[in-house]
Amino acid sequence: MSDAVNTVIVPLIFLASAILFILGLKRLGRVRTAASGNQMAAFAMLLAVVGTLLDIGIVDYRWIIGGMAVGGLIGATAAIKVEMTEMPEMVALFNGSGGAASAVVALAVVWLNVVEAGTTGTAAETLGGSQAITVGLSILIGALTLSGSLIAYLKLQGKLKRGQPILLPGRHVINLVLGAAMLYLIVAFAYQAEGAEATTMAIGLTGVALALGVLLVIPIGGADMPVVVSLLNSYSGMAASATGFVLSNNLLIISGALVGASGLILTQIMCVAMNRSLLNVLVGGFGEDSAAGGGGSDEYVNVTSCGAEECAMVLENAESVVVVPGYGLAVAQAQHAVREMADLLEARGCKVTYAIHPVAGRMPGHMNVLLAEADVPYEQLLEMDTVNPEFKTTDVSIVLGANDVVNPSALDDKASPIYGMPILNVHESRSVFVVKRSLSPGYAGIKNVLFENDNTTMIFGDAKKVLNDVVKELKEL
Amino acid sequence: MTMGPLLIGIYVLVLASFVGFEVITKVPPTLHTPLMSGANAISGITIVGALYTAQTADVTTSNILGGLAILFATINVVGGFMVTNRMLQMFGKKK
Numbered sequence: 001m002s003d004a005v006n007t008v009i010v011p012l013i014f015l016a017s018a019i020l021f022i023l024g025l026k027r028l029g030r031v032r033t034a035a036s037g038n039q040m041a042a043f044a045m046l047l048a049v050v051g052t053l054l055d056i057g058i059v060d061y062r063w064i065i066g067g068m069a070v071g072g073l074i075g076a077t078a079a080i081k082v083e084m085t086e087m088p089e090m091v092a093l094f095n096g097s098g099g100a101a102s103a104v105v106a107l108a109v110v111w112l113n114v115v116e117a118g119t120t121g122t123a124a125e126t127l128g129g130s131q132a133i134t135v136g137l138s139i140l141i142g143a144l145t146l147s148g149s150l151i152a153y154l155k156l157q158g159k160l161k162r163g164q165p166i167l168l169p170g171r172h173v174i175n176l177v178l179g180a181a182m183l184y185l186i187v188a189f190a191y192q193a194e195g196a197e198a199t200t201m202a203i204g205l206t207g208v209a210l211a212l213g214v215l216l217v218i219p220i221g222g223a224d225m226p227v228v229v230s231l232l233n234s235y236s237g238m239a240a241s242a243t244g245f246v247l248s249n250n251l252l253i254i255s256g257a258l259v260g261a262s263g264l265i266l267t268q269i270m271c272v273a274m275n276r277s278l279l280n281v282l283v284g285g286f287g288e289d290s291a292a293g294g295g296g297s298d299e300y301v302n303v304t305s306c307g308a309e310e311c312a313m314v315l316e317n318a319e320s321v322v323v324v325p326g327y328g329l330a331v332a333q334a335q336h337a338v339r340e341m342a343d344l345l346e347a348r349g350c351k352v353t354y355a356i357h358p359v360a361g362r363m364p365g366h367m368n369v370l371l372a373e374a375d376v377p378y379e380q381l382l383e384m385d386t387v388n389p390e391f392k393t394t395d396v397s398i399v400l401g402a403n404d405v406v407n408p409s410a411l412d413d414k415a416s417p418i419y420g421m422p423i424l425n426v427h428e429s430r431s432v433f434v435v436k437r438s439l440s441p442g443y444a445g446i447k448n449v450l451f452e453n454d455n456t457t458m459i460f461g462d463a464k465k466v467l468n469d470v471v472k473e474l475k476e477l
Numbered sequence: 478m479t480m481g482p483l484l485i486g487i488y489v490l491v492l493a494s495f496v497g498f499e500v501i502t503k504v505p506p507t508l509h510t511p512l513m514s515g516a517n518a519i520s521g522i523t524i525v526g527a528l529y530t531a532q533t534a535d536v537t538t539s540n541i542l543g544g545l546a547i548l549f550a551t552i553n554v555v556g557g558f559m560v561t562n563r564m565l566q567m568f569g570k571k572k
Contacts, residue, residue, distance in 0.1 A: 021519055021522075022496055022500060024515075024519075025497070025500050025501060025515070025516065025519070026500045026501070028501075028508065028511065028512050028515045028516075029500065029501050029504040029508060029512060030508075031505060031507060031508060034508055034511060034512075034565050035562065035565040035566065037515070038511070038515050038518075038558060038561045038562055038565055039562070041515060041518065041519055041558070042518070042558040042562075044519075045518070045519070045521070045522065045524075045554055045558070048522060048524075048525050049524060049525070049528070052525045052528045052529070053528065056528065056529065056532060059532040059533065060532065060533050060534040062534045063531035063532075063533075063534070063540050063543055063544040063547065064528060064531055064532075064544075064547060066544060066547075067527070067531070067543075067544045067545070067546075067547025067548040067551060068547055068548075068551045070548055070551075071547060071548040071549065071550065071551025071552045071555065072551050072552075072555045074548075074552050074556070075551060075552040075553070075554065075555035075556030075557070075559070076555050076556065076559055078552075078556050078560075079555070079556045079557075079559035079560040079563065080559070080563075082560065084564075084567075087510060087514070087560070087564065088510070090556075090560055091510075091513060091514050091517055091560075094514075094517055094518070094521075094552065094553050094556050094557045094560070095517050095520075095553075097549045097550075097552045097553045097556075098517065098520045098521050098523060098549070098550065098553035098557075100546075100549040101521070101523040101524070101526075101527055101546045101547075101549035101550035101553060102523045102526075104527075104542050104543075104545050104546040104549060105523060105526040105527050105530055105542075105543070105546040105550075107542050108527075108530040108531070108539045108540075108542035108543040108546055109530060109539075111537070111538045111539035111542060112530060112539035112543075115538065115539075116537055116538070116539055130483040229513070230513060233513055233516060233517050233520070236517065236520040237516070237519075237520045239520075239523070240520050240522050240523045240526075241490055243523055243526040244486070244526070245483070245486050246526070247526050247529060248482050248486065249525060249526065250485075250486070250489050251522065251525060252522055252523070252525055252526055253486055253489045253490050253493065254489060254493040255493075255519055255520070255522040256520065256522065257489075257490050257491075257493035257494040257496075257497055258493055258494075258496065258497040258500070258516070258519065259497070259516045259517070259519050259520040260494065260497065261493075261494045261495075261496075261497025261498045261501075262497050262498075262500070262501045262512070262516045263513070263516060264498075265497075265498060265501055265502060266501075266504075266509060266512065266513055269504075269509070270509075363509065363510045363513065365507050365508060365509035365510035365511065365512075366510055368507040368510075369507075369510055369511070369564050369567065372507075372567045373567045378507075381507070
């Protein structure tokens, strides 16, 4: 009976789970079906857990229940409490947690089968050659994902040198040495170390992978963090796949491969949006060149600024307004204020749309999520290619806490580090208001020539406060 | 032709990767963050691996590690799906 459970029923449950993961992922890619896709994937996960528990049979559940209860509580609390603005950080943390799980599972396998079983041979003899190697890979990718995600989290929070790249001298050499050490440790772990010696190698490998994760992410500037989070997401899938090889579990391999592939695609989409190659992001160390100046002085001259009242007066006469949201909108939680202003303008017969740059905010889709929270209708959110031709006929563009994505230097200044990045051509509209707290540079760390244009007016202040003032003025007009 | 478990695993890996590429090649930018978050929750499938590692009540290193792995994986799964759901609900409630 239990034979039938293990050899037939459990594999069939796993198959159902894998199918549901695929369908769920597919549905997650369509607006109308996304919510149900997520639920489908969650149900698939439930099936996977139930199938696994059936497979294990009657065992002592103390560790299992303890781990799931505490983990579930932490995960649920974090998911409920997190602000929408903190979403990218949250994904980075969850991602790190997944990476940690893969590495720790592999370590547990080492202790269980090698140390506690008291074997004397090499890991390859005890576990099988390919298993031993994949244990090593699982530790490596998992630990690298963990430390990389934590650094990405800190960068997104602006806690590490305010997100600026940190360039260690000789970092390429250090990385090469660590990479070589990693390869050596994996081979030594599998084929050289005998019995309990393998643990030394496993721990060494964990340490090296953690260090490598840190070193790979710290030289990357905050502007590229979305790419990094996406790539690390892909890694955590690959780590799960590696764990699948360790345990000869096809469900793990399939699900991990799905995530690995989807993460790579998202990463690629983001790189295309920024006109940068993935290699460039990972090896380049964005901002390395921008320190040299990127053409022209970093000082601003001829910047005009005004208050909410003047802005409201211009808006009152506008027939078309394009709102360009950026990270400043998220920080100020100004999405509802934007909506209120847009409603007032629409009531006056003005056409209001939102221009969404693919990498506005700190993750693709970040702005869409925020604006959806304020019930902004979908049809008004325009993608870059759709909206760019319309700026020429736009009366007023309002830039809310966006910076690098509207910097015209990307179009014409070959010396600029962001040269070639597609931008929103707000400078072509009749007048531009830039709501920003100060003239400080954006994530790329460079000056924005848009701010000096004759048709640009700065409104200094917190986006939410400024918008509320504009709304007040509009109501009084 | 008979294949060892390693080769079967490699077959599965490669085919599943192709499915992954095909399934999400065309996704509106609106859904990039929820998709990343949902995919991230799926990567919590490591929980399956973790469950196999802690099957006795003994306080051994492997059990402590196994329990920790279950903890981390559950955070990833529960938090990931819930947070994705929260994001997607916001799209749903529009009039």
